Amino acid sequence: MHTLTEENYLKAIFRISQNADVKITPTAIAEALGNNPASVIDMIKKLMEKKLIDYDKREGVKLTDTGLNHAIQIVRKHRLWEVFLLEKLGYNWDEIHAIAEELEHIQDNTLADRLDKFLGFPEYDPHGDPIPKANGKVPKSYSVTLANVKEGQSYRVAAVKDTSSAFLQYLLKLNIGIDTDIKLVEKISFDNSLVISIAGKENTTVSQKFGENILVD
Amino acid sequence: MHTLTEENYLKAIFRISQNADVKITPTAIAEALGNNPASVIDMIKKLMEKKLIDYDKREGVKLTDTGLNHAIQIVRKHRLWEVFLLEKLGYNWDEIHAIAEELEHIQDNTLADRLDKFLGFPEYDPHGDPIPKANGKVPKSYSVTLANVKEGQSYRVAAVKDTSSAFLQYLLKLNIGIDTDIKLVEKISFDNSLVISIAGKENTTVSQKFGENILVD
DNA sequence: ATTAAAAATTAGGTTAACCTAATTTTATAA
DNA sequence: TTATAAAATTAGGTTAACCTAATTTTTAAT
Numbered sequence: 001m002h003t004l005t006e007e008n009y010l011k012a013i014f015r016i017s018q019n020a021d022v023k024i025t026p027t028a029i030a031e032a033l034g035n036n037p038a039s040v041i042d043m044i045k046k047l048m049e050k051k052l053i054d055y056d057k058r059e060g061v062k063l064t065d066t067g068l069n070h071a072i073q074i075v076r077k078h079r080l081w082e083v084f085l086l087e088k089l090g091y092n093w094d095e096i097h098a099i100a101e102e103l104e105h106i107q108d109n110t111l112a113d114r115l116d117k118f119l120g121f122p123e124y125d126p127h128g129d130p131i132p133k134a135n136g137k138v139p140k141s142y143s144v145t146l147a148n149v150k151e152g153q154s155y156r157v158a159a160v161k162d163t164s165s166a167f168l169q170y171l172l173k174l175n176i177g178i179d180t181d182i183k184l185v186e187k188i189s190f191d192n193s194l195v196i197s198i199a200g201k202e203n204t205t206v207s208q209k210f211g212e213n214i215l216v217d
Numbered sequence: 218m219h220t221l222t223e224e225n226y227l228k229a230i231f232r233i234s235q236n237a238d239v240k241i242t243p244t245a246i247a248e249a250l251g252n253n254p255a256s257v258i259d260m261i262k263k264l265m266e267k268k269l270i271d272y273d274k275r276e277g278v279k280l281t282d283t284g285l286n287h288a289i290q291i292v293r294k295h296r297l298w299e300v301f302l303l304e305k306l307g308y309n310w311d312e313i314h315a316i317a318e319e320l321e322h323i324q325d326n327t328l329a330d331r332l333d334k335f336l337g338f339p340e341y342d343p344h345g346d347p348i349p350k351a352n353g354k355v356p357k358s359y360s361v362t363l364a365n366v367k368e369g370q371s372y373r374v375a376a377v378k379d380t381s382s383a384f385l386q387y388l389l390k391l392n393i394g395i396d397t398d399i400k401l402v403e404k405i406s407f408d409n410s411l412v413i414s415i416a417g418k419e420n421t422t423v424s425q426k427f428g429e430n431i432l433v434d
Numbered sequence: 435a436t437t438a439a440a441a442a443t444t445a446g447g448t449t450a451a452c453c454t455a456a457t458t459t460t461a462t463a464a
Numbered sequence: 465t466t467a468t469a470a471a472a473t474t475a476g477g478t479t480a481a482c483c484t485a486a487t488t489t490t491t492a493a494t
Contacts, residue, residue, distance in 0.1 A: 089331040102323045114306040
């Protein structure tokens with residue numbers, strides 16, 4: 001139906017719109033996709049013609065209903081494939097994202113539903129991101145980060161924001177995964193570093209950036 | 218490593234080279250891919266520069282060792298994915314080829330091996346085509362067609378040559394699948410039609426073209 | 435051996451998706 | 465409010481992979 005490139009634009013716009021309730025600018029899309037704002041303008045015109053997005057300078061870019069549906073279906077496939085790669089093929093946490101980036105574009109009407117059934121209708125992917133249902137409904141997603149949480153209390157790791165290999169490998173080294181318990185021992189006011197205790201073990205210090213990429217429950 | 222288009226050329230060249238020991242011409246490749254001979258010439262130049270094929274007018278197109286390896290790996294992935302789609306996701310015989318055409322291009326070094334293991338190291342895909350092993354070895358493939366076989370004898374369907382939906386749906390209607398027993402009752406000399414008995418049932422008549430696309434054992 | 439048909443090749447053009455450089459518009463801060 | 469910076473946009477160019485329409489080469493048949 002749509003080209004791979006168009007799908008990647010829709011997905012990027014969707015992702016940005018999830019992050020925060022800000023205006024989605026051509027520049028923001030360009031950054032997300034790692035290409036030039038001028039190219040984004042070209043594609044914005046094309047996607048508008050196809051009625052997948054609306055755009056004006058005031059409002060920024062917005063997905064139409066059709067565009068949103070497409071984006072959600074792509075995200076659904078991405079996250080289902082991630083579950084498949086981890087659970088069935090035995091890949092590691094940090095390897096699955098890149099492969100799912102390709103698999104999400106496989107075109108077939110019944111594929112997502114079949115995969116969903118085969119995997120036992122999982123609600124979250126291995127990074128804790130909610131897997132949209134067949135009807136487009138998206139399970140609750142987590143938004144509280146370890147960096148925003150009270151000192152002295154324990155939390156369950158519900159999801160990770162950054163899915164880069166670098167971050168996930170670091171987590172692996174620290175023995176942190178989904179469902180790991182983390183206690184925020186202290187917040188260092190100088191640079192917002194976090195002193196944490198992982199699964200009851202001895203204290204470790206991590207950066208603010210680290211904390212902002214861990215979503216807790 | 219290579220573009221999707223390049224991979225499709227390698228695969229087409231490989232497929233043609235399997236069929237028969239004939240010279241592989243630009244025209245033949247163009248027909249296989251459904252595009253123009255002029256375009257094929259462009260791509261031949263490119264693939265020669267990349268040392269994936271050799272070409273001269275006398276000899277036609279030949280895959281180099283590197284090119285052959287690439288082609289085999291693509292075919293391996295295609296056929297493994299077909300097994301997956303049929304056995305794990307419950308697709309029908311006639312649906313899997315088209316989806317596998319996309320899946321075969323997913324790039325990851327360990328993917329084929331993991332899939333192979335997950336599926337229990339199958340030797341043949343659902344159309345009876347041999348699945349190349351990790352080391353590039355290809356299990357025995359079948360070459361005797363129902364059209365070339367003696368009257369009065371029974372054979373096991375080992376594979377199908379044509380994997381188009383149209384042909385596979387016809388087979389489904391006739392209740393023919395891999396391992397079905399077919400007896401060649403009579404060959405009509407007028408047009409080489411074949412009178413056959415499927416799994417011991419009453420006689421049916423099929424065309425020469427039909428018979429040429431059934432490989433038997 | 436000649437000629438007609440088929441195949442290969444060249445030349446030049448198109449489209450999608452990118453780019454850089456220049457220009458215009460909008461936002462921000464003194 | 466006016467200058468400056470940032471963002472958006474336009475103009476024009478590139479590359480991959482296709483195309484059509486010549487033209488040349490090869491093959492096959494008389």
